[in-house]
């Protein structure tokens with residue numbers, strides 16, 4: 001046979017190098033070496049900060065053998081530290097253009113334009129920082145998994161978030177030279193929730209203490225990930241666009257885990273209420289005695305994760321966002337499908353602002369309101385899932401509706417960072433907020449109750465009492481499939 005470099009075919013994942021990839025690393029000695037040197041630090045991070053207690057378990061995981069849909073979903077048992085984390089980009093479109101901003105109409109950039117170097121590096125580093133952060137946040141959850149099916153989904157999400165870190169680190173090594181290398185090191189140094197070297201964005205320093213939080217996180221926060229990746233997928237910097245397009249195919253599974261996870265919790269609660277003839281969703285004590293999570297507490301968890309995730313969109317009115325757009329670096333959701341000039345020179349966009357102490361819509365220059373627009377698209381996307389959860393409740397004949405809280409509620413970033421409100425956006429004094437906070441956000445009791453349910457259920461085909469089994473297995477496996485093989489201690 002010929003040497004491996006001759007065998008490299010665009011689009012096919014090359015497993016001959018230590019780092020599986022479809023970017024021809026075999027012909028790119030400098031970057032291959034840089035990534036090989038970064039690899040041990042990554043594994044060290046995975047062993048110390050990745051899933052605690054399951055590094056020798058065999059997990060039924062999905063990996064990519066090629067980037068077309070068929071070659072992508074290959075399943076097999078792997079020990080997570082042996083997972084082949086790789087660099088996978090969507091196929092290159094030679095005709096692709098910069099589709100918005102001042103450089104609109106130019107050929108998409110295959111290299112980093114000098115004047116946009118700092119901004120691009122910053123966007124890539126922020127994106128990269130969230131990926132390992134989420135793995136750190138979720139590292140203790142395996143121990144309380146409500147089933148082997150759920151445990152496997154957690155680990156699938158974790159290894160893919162690890163791969164997303166690889167995706168950003170590849171861009172840093174390939175396109176940013178020495179400072180790229182330093183940033184890649186930094187991504188392994190920061191730690192979620194650490195006092196001295198925290199992760200960069202707020203929501204990624206919060207705890208994910210239980211499985212309902214995990215499902216809410218993958219529903220709400222991974223969905224911010226989806227929206228941010230969608231807008232970076234529009235980037236005029238083509239390698240970033242291609243990277244994000246492939247990541248989005250993985251992201252879909254993360255949101256599936258979140259939506260069906262919460263849906264199954266809701267379903268189980270409704271079933272138990274019906275079976276016991278406990279029709280009042282607000283009789284929390286009674287519902288909890290059934291060993292399931294009451295709907296008002298599920299609402300509070302949603303309030304918490306939605307509000308934290310809204311903060312990830314930055315300020316409603318942002319010059320950073322305007323600059324990124326104008327520079328052609330970060331576009332709008334579905335940019336190329338929008339029918340306008342893609343320059344936003346005179347356009348306006350309605351922004352929710354605090355006017356005379358009340359939340360009101362105010363027309364702002366659309367260019368400055370890019371974050372707000374993406375956030376609105378995000379809220380619409382969230383609303384879809386909420387509607388599907390409500391269908392489950394309705395079908396059970398229970399009078400309760402889950403809702404997204406007001407965008408003014410519990411905010412740490414932007415227009416509403418300085419005020420406290422009820423979940424429907426009525427402004428509260430500080431005293432009232434302190435007194436009523438527990439009506440809107442999980443309080444200590446709620447946390448303790450949920451924690452009391454978090455007992456491992458690792459028998460094949462069995463599910464913890466508080467969550468319904470899924471409709472279908474992963475990879476169409478039967479109900480009693482052993483998704484994770486845990487070695488006996």
Ligand code: BYC
Nearest residue numbers: 127130134201202221222225228311312314315318320321
């Ligand atoms: N926490 O102009 P502003 C994911 C800072 S999730 C702390 O309002 P901008 C995933 C900001 O940096 C997706 N600080 O905001 C999900 C700025 O600092 P400087 C992650 C914050 O820049 C689940 C200042 O406040 N990807 O992938 O327009 C599992 C004023 O900023 C926060 C991205 O975010 C915050 N929440 O927008 C795994 C994409 N928000 O300049 C993974 C890349 C803002 O004063 N990032 N600040 O020092 C971006 O596009 C933008 O940087 C942001 C902020 C949307 C984050």
Ligand code: FE
Nearest residue numbers: 131161164225
């Ligand atoms: Fe990710």
Ligand code: FE
Nearest residue numbers: 222225251254
């Ligand atoms: Fe994700």
